[in-house]
Amino acid sequence: MTNKILVVEKILSANDRIAVENQSIFNAAGVKSFNIMASPGAGKTSLIEQTIKILLNTIKLAVIDGDIATNIDADRAQAAGAFAVQINTGGECHLDAVMINSALKQMNLDLFDAIIIENVGNLVCPASFQLGSHKSVLIASIPEGDDKPYKYPGMYRGVDALVINKIDLLPYVPFNMDYFRKGVETLNPGIVTFPLSCKTGEGLENWIKWITEIVRNQN
Amino acid sequence: MHELSVTESILEISLRHANNSNAKSITNIYLVIGQLASIIDDSVQFYWDIISKGTLADGAVLNFRRIPTTLACLDCNNQYSPGDDSLDCPKCKGHHVKILSGEEFYMEAIDIET
Numbered sequence: 565m566t567n568k569i570l571v572v573e574k575i576l577s578a579n580d581r582i583a584v585e586n587q588s589i590f591n592a593a594g595v596k597s598f599n600i601m602a603s604p605g606a607g608k609t610s611l612i613e614q615t616i617k618i619l620l621n622t623i624k625l626a627v628i629d630g631d632i633a634t635n636i637d638a639d640r641a642q643a644a645g646a647f648a649v650q651i652n653t654g655g656e657c658h659l660d661a662v663m664i665n666s667a668l669k670q671m672n673l674d675l676f677d678a679i680i681i682e683n684v685g686n687l688v689c690p691a692s693f694q695l696g697s698h699k700s701v702l703i704a705s706i707p708e709g710d711d712k713p714y715k716y717p718g719m720y721r722g723v724d725a726l727v728i729n730k731i732d733l734l735p736y737v738p739f740n741m742d743y744f745r746k747g748v749e750t751l752n753p754g755i756v757t758f759p760l761s762c763k764t765g766e767g768l769e770n771w772i773k774w775i776t777e778i779v780r781n782q783n
Numbered sequence: 784m785h786e787l788s789v790t791e792s793i794l795e796i797s798l799r800h801a802n803n804s805n806a807k808s809i810t811n812i813y814l815v816i817g818q819l820a821s822i823i824d825d826s827v828q829f830y831w832d833i834i835s836k837g838t839l840a841d842g843a844v845l846n847f848r849r850i851p852t853t854l855a856c857l858d859c860n861n862q863y864s865p866g867d868d869s870l871d872c873p874k875c876k877g878h879h880v881k882i883l884s885g886e887e888f889y890m891e892a893i894d895i896e897t
Contacts, residue, residue: 565897566810571800571890575792575814657785688821689785717870718821721882750870750878753857 579693582661586668586696593673596779597681599695601719602703603712604685607729609637610762611703611771612680616644618772623779626676628667630659630684637682647676658689661696678779687716699778705729710740713747720751725758727771732761789822790830794840797893801839806895809840817850817887843893852885 574580590597602608609629616625627641627648638650649667651659664681673679681697683690702723704712707730713720720726726748734741748755756774760767793812801809816822824847835841854870855862858877865871871878 566894567804567806567897568892568894569800569804570892571796571813572892573796573800574889575789575796576888578792578795656788660788692785692821714868714870718819746878750880753879 576692576694579661582665583694583696586661586664587698589665589668589673590679590696590698593676595673595676595679597679597695597697597699598775598778599681599683599690599697599700600703601683601687601690601700601723602685602705603687603708606685606703606705606708607727607762608682608685608703609640611727611729612641612682613644614762614765614768615680615772615775616641616646618768619776620645623776624675624677626671626679628659628664628679628681630663630682632656632684641682646680647671653684657684657686658693659683659695660693664695678775687712687719691718691722699724701725701727703727703729704744706731706733706739707737710738710744711747713744713751717751720748723752723755725756725774726752728757728759729762731759731766732764786823786826787830790827790834793827793831793845793890794834794838796890797840797843798838800893801895804895804897806839806897808896809843809893810896811844811846811894812840813846813848813891813893815848815850815887815889815891817885818852819882819885820888822888848891850884850887853883854880855883857881 600608625646627646629637629650631637632653632655635650638648641648651663651667700723758771760771797809797812828845831845851864854865856872856877857879859875861872861874863873870880
């Protein structure tokens with residue numbers, strides 16, 4: 565006999581449930597968490613390095629690094645002075661809540677004020693997988709081009725803050741900031757943005773101020 | 784691009800509901816996917832044929848129902864489906880929009896043999 569069974573269940577509901585659990589783990593330890601997403605080469609690791617160095621004496625940071633392979637990024641975060649855990653996804657194009665959950669089990673969260681999660685370099689998939697972080701941050705970079713909000717709407721829509729990195733390259737590459745910002749504003753009205761250069765240090769202070777305020781605000 | 788993990792979730796959800804109903808097999812799976820959910824039907828189907836083998840869902844047909852994107856213009860309240868190259872409101876050219884539909888991604892129902 566054939567029966568139709570009503571299901572109505574979100575396909576990624578299992579991931580979303582673990583993400584909720586992750587956030588409870590962060591909250592119980594009083595740790596704020598940031599999910600940093602970007603295309604490969606936008607400057608995720610460089611921004612994290614700079615952030616660690618500047619906040620070294622004020623905020624106890626740990627980094628969870630997601631990559632398809634290698635420990636390069638965790639090594640860089642460690643060299644900058646933070647505790648770092650590397651997750652190799654073994655080909656998966658994104659981090660998911662389960663991976664973060666197992667990384668958290670290797671860490672003594674009481675030692676930290678904040679956790680920065682460096683997602684796999686990718687402008688598509690990470691947007692679909694909630695990790696349980698308090699804030700999602702996207703890093704765009706000038707050489708990527710000004711059309712990226714239009715081409716990767718899912719990523720631009722779902723984040724809480726946007727870093728615009730490599731502004732020191734603006735004189736050298738064609739990048740229409742008004743066109744870029746119009747796309748951002750359409751998808752994510754009123755989003756806070758941080759134009760900066762990890763290389764020259766220009767604009768970093770606003771980013772540092774934002775992250776510090778979130779970590780200090782324990783509500 | 785992450786269709787393998789998505790397809791694994793589809794298998795897990797459908798098997799769980801089928802087992803709860805003591806099904807002998809699953810014959811159809813009905814999925815609802817918004818145009819904005821970056822999921823490729825063919826790729827899901829490709830993984831499905833591999834990972835459903837030997838399970839209750841072996842041979843089940845995946846039915847994809849696509850939901851078109853609908854936006855509301857926050858400037859003039861016009862509701863519209865955006866074109867391929869712009870999300871702007873066709874009426875007032877405004878670009879402050881709210882997404883009304885197109886982000887859906889869920890399993891609606893399954894057909895089982897008992």
